[in-house]
Amino acid sequence: MVDCKWHEFASPEALAKDLSASVAERLSAAVKERGRAAIAVSGGRTPALFFDHLSRCDIPWNKITVILVDERFVPADSPRSNARLVAQHLLQNRAARAAFVGLYQPADSITDAAGKAAGVIAGIPAPLDVVVLGMGNDRHTASFFPDATTIETLLKPAEGPDVLPVSSESAGEPRLTLSMSRIAGARFLALHIEGDDKRKALEGALTMQPGPTAPITAVLAGAKHPARIFWAPASQI
Numbered sequence: 001m002v003d004c005k006w007h008e009f010a011s012p013e014a015l016a017k018d019l020s021a022s023v024a025e026r027l028s029a030a031v032k033e034r035g036r037a038a039i040a041v042s043g044g045r046t047p048a049l050f051f052d053h054l055s056r057c058d059i060p061w062n063k064i065t066v067i068l069v070d071e072r073f074v075p076a077d078s079p080r081s082n083a084r085l086v087a088q089h090l091l092q093n094r095a096a097r098a099a100f101v102g103l104y105q106p107a108d109s110i111t112d113a114a115g116k117a118a119g120v121i122a123g124i125p126a127p128l129d130v131v132v133l134g135m136g137n138d139r140h141t142a143s144f145f146p147d148a149t150t151i152e153t154l155l156k157p158a159e160g161p162d163v164l165p166v167s168s169e170s171a172g173e174p175r176l177t178l179s180m181s182r183i184a185g186a187r188f189l190a191l192h193i194e195g196d197d198k199r200k201a202l203e204g205a206l207t208m209q210p211g212p213t214a215p216i217t218a219v220l221a222g223a224k225h226p227a228r229i230f231w232a233p234a235s236q237i
């Protein structure tokens, strides 16, 4: 049985307000305690509204580093880039003062890119203060895709490089992902999903063994601190 707490909201707007307030509180407390804070955020479509809210929170952004949970192997000007989403929606307003460290690195291969990114991310103290995950209907989270060629290795909680390369047919393009140990070790781990399909996918995943067919379950089961699930119905717009 995976230990996690559900937070349900009537709309994506209500969810974004609450999640951004919780995250802002965690980041402020981390800055007070340790002088700096770090948050890893997901890409895809779901987080845009949450980012818009978080970017307006009055917290010491100049002491906060934003990194990515995962990235497609595309440069930051690609419409598929998770860094682009973060730049457009999170690194705005008050949060424009935050430092951003992306995962994409120009390189001849995804393995070389992951090696370079791991070197950069290694400079960010562990554990991360906040990690906000997303999830696909196929139960992938971060870039832990069920059909990734190295999924067994990706889900191992062992220490290793902070960033790993991912090849998966269903993912669209090669990926870079933060390691299981960086994600599951977060002081505050949230999973942000919207819509009935994702809810059903997650509820189904939670009845499955943590492992390659249910990467989300493996992450939630491995979380150092019980994860919080933030769910709202899909936007009506």
Ligand SMILES: O=C1O[C@H](COP(=O)(O)O)[C@@H](O)[C@H](O)[C@H]1O
Residues within 6 Å of the ligand: 042, 043, 044, 045, 046, 047, 069, 070, 071, 072, 082, 133, 134, 135, 136, 141, 142, 143
């Ligand atoms: O490919 C990705 O998908 C997931 C879910 O994205 P969404 O568009 O369904 O919200 C996301 O969490 C991940 O960061 C992204 O790279």
